[in-house]
Amino acid sequence: MRVNNVVCMFCGALCDDLELVVEGDRITEVRKGCAIGKKKFLHYQEPVLSPMVDGKVVDLEEAIQVAVDILSSSRYPLIYGLSSTTCEGQVAAVRLAKAIGANIDSTSSVCHGPSTIAKQIVGVSTATLGEVKNRADLVIFWGCNPAASHPRHFNRYSVLPKGQFIPGGREGRRVVVVDVRPTPTARIADTFLQVTPGGDYEALSTLRALLKKIPPDREEVAGIPLARWEELAEACKAARYGILFFGMGLTMSRGRYMNVVAALSLVRDLNAFTRFGAIAMRGHGNVTGSEQALAWTTGYPFAVNFSRGTPRYSPGEFTAVDLLARGEVDAVLVIASDPAAHFPAAAVRHLEQVPVIALDPHPTVTTSVAKVVIPCAVSGISAAGTAYRMDGVPLRAKKVISVAYPSDAEILASISEGVKQ
Ligand code: SF4
Structure with a gap:
């Protein structure tokens, strides 16, 4: 028996296009899933x-x-x-x-609870992954590594797919990664900003200050020259549709929910210039x-x-x-x-x-x-x-x-x- 449009419940990307071949009580073939998803289906009994x-x-x-x-x-x-x-x-x-x-x-x-607390404090300007696929020309991954944690996120939603208003797919998007270390996700980025551990709140607040034309009183923020933050702030303003995906690099580091408050506030501020949303990279x-x-x-x-x-x-x-x-x-x-x-x-x-x-x-x-x-x-x-x-x-x-x-x-x-x- 062939079963189409199966939802994989392993990670928060919830891919809903898997195709399975089922023989008796065994799944013998899985199409379209990533290696993790395929393994989950093929070995579900073990x-x-x-x-x-x-x-x-x-x-x-x-x-x-x-x-x-x-x-x-x-x-x-x-x-x-x-x-x-x-x-x-x-x-x-x-x-x-x-x-x-x-x-x-x-x-x-123990994962994104701090994000939920932050949403309760400042609210969230958000989007569906369908909107991201069809509209986002600036994609920021902050404190997350979907290349390892959500393997099909890039293909289905955020980086590679051609969308209604992004006909060029990858060529139509700028991808920015902010993290404390180089990750597999950073390798696909157009811009990688390696912040010092614990520097996220300062960096996010700096971007907010730059949007409000309040010049920070230093030349370097979170280990990155101020000029690079200025360039990112301008890129966010110039985007037609921006999205910030954030992960446990914000929620489980020093500052926790206040890091996310700063991230969601930044996204809210950006909506004075363009359409911008934020989505937590939920794991399970x-x-x-x-x-x-x-x-x-x-x-x-x-x-x-x-x-x-x-x-x-x-x-x-x-x-x-x-x-x-x-x-x-x-x-x-x-x-x-x-x-x-x-x-x-x-x-x-x-x-x-x-x-x-x-x-x-x-x-x-x-x-x-x-x-x-x-x-x-x-x-x-x-x-x-x-x-x-x-x-x-x-x-x-x-x-x-x-x-x-x-x-x-x-x-x-x-x-x-x-x-x-
Ligand atoms: S990315 Fe992989 S593990 Fe996650 S839902 Fe899709 S197929 Fe399943």
């Missing part, structure tokens, strides 16, 4: 995970019942992850969080959807607490790393994520001391430390659902294969039902 409690294989119902018991008796649980599952799974997780008075947080809090396939789903259902995008019955929002207080590092939570449900592999040591130490329930299709470091392991279908391959692309466009991911395990949305609904009973 390695296999079984339902487990305390390291012993059990049946799925028993694993779910143990999860229900843990969460029912927990006084201050945490539900974390969500970024590689569908919006249906995310909404089911919110329902469960509400039922048990849990904290709920997504991987957003549906991390954008996790913020959307939490915002529809709770009013807040991440770091939400239900312990008083109504949702409360407080990054730094109800974010997963902080709750774990302070040793506050007494049970953790991890959905489609691997915090044991990526969190700071203090947070992982607490994760090892409390009962962890891991809901995942594949073995991870977190499943290896979990008390309860519940395997589920793979979102976008063996479970259908909605995912949001990095520009906020929702796409419907297909189910192309049937597997023995239910989707995480169905498993979370079963846990919620068990908790209520």
Whole structure:
């Protein structure tokens, strides 16, 4: 069977043009995906995970019942992850969080959460990737490396494609990369500006000052001669349509959300001269959807607490790393994520001391430390659902294969039902 227009849910580019050949329960061929996407589809079953409690294989119902018991008796649980599952799974997780008075947080809090805080402070002038493809003649990548993290971004949206008003494709665009080190993305740039680490806020503020004709009182900013910033400011003003893609180089370096406040303010200021937008380079396939789903259902995008019955929002207080590092939570449900592999040591130490329930299709470091392991279908391959692309466009991911395990949305609904009973 041939399946066309398949959405790849691996990264935030959410390519929706993949073509698969399916034979029985195997995907035998993938066309159009990048190497990462192809590997995800071709090896979606490997390695296999079984339902487990305390390291012993059990049946799925028993694993779910143990999860229900843990969460029912927990006084201050945490539900974390969500970024590689569908919006249906995310909404089911919110329902469960509400039922048990849990904290709920997504991987957003360790990637672009600061961008979302910045958007709440200054707003965002943004665009769809379709607009970028068809209109952008100036493309800036700041603190991100899509050549490695989003391999088809250049081809499909930002650098190479011919667009309605960019008939020359690559020749019709100027590409600028700003980063603290030369990256594969910098190699394709027309202009590369290597800023000193921690210099982003200063550089962005300098560009804003130049737009307002306020001359900075120095000849060099963030390790770059002022004349080069002046040239970039003029190029931004002269563009017919500019776009700023920004990454974790801004959100996870000194200044964090204030770096993004400066970037979004720059983009807002540029709209006095031309059309300019900003898009965060979201990493996980549906991390954008996790913020959307939490915002529809709770009013807040991440770091939400239900312990008083109504949702409360407080990054730094109800974010997963902080709750774990302070040793506050007494049970953790991890959905489609691997915090044991990526969190700071203090947070992982607490994760090892409390009962962890891991809901995942594949073995991870977190499943290896979990008390309860519940395997589920793979979102976008063996479970259908909605995912949001990095520009906020929702796409419907297909189910192309049937597997023995239910989707995480169905498993979370079963846990919620068990908790209520
Ligand atoms: S760029 Fe991202 S969404 Fe597109 S095929 Fe590669 S991994 Fe999948």
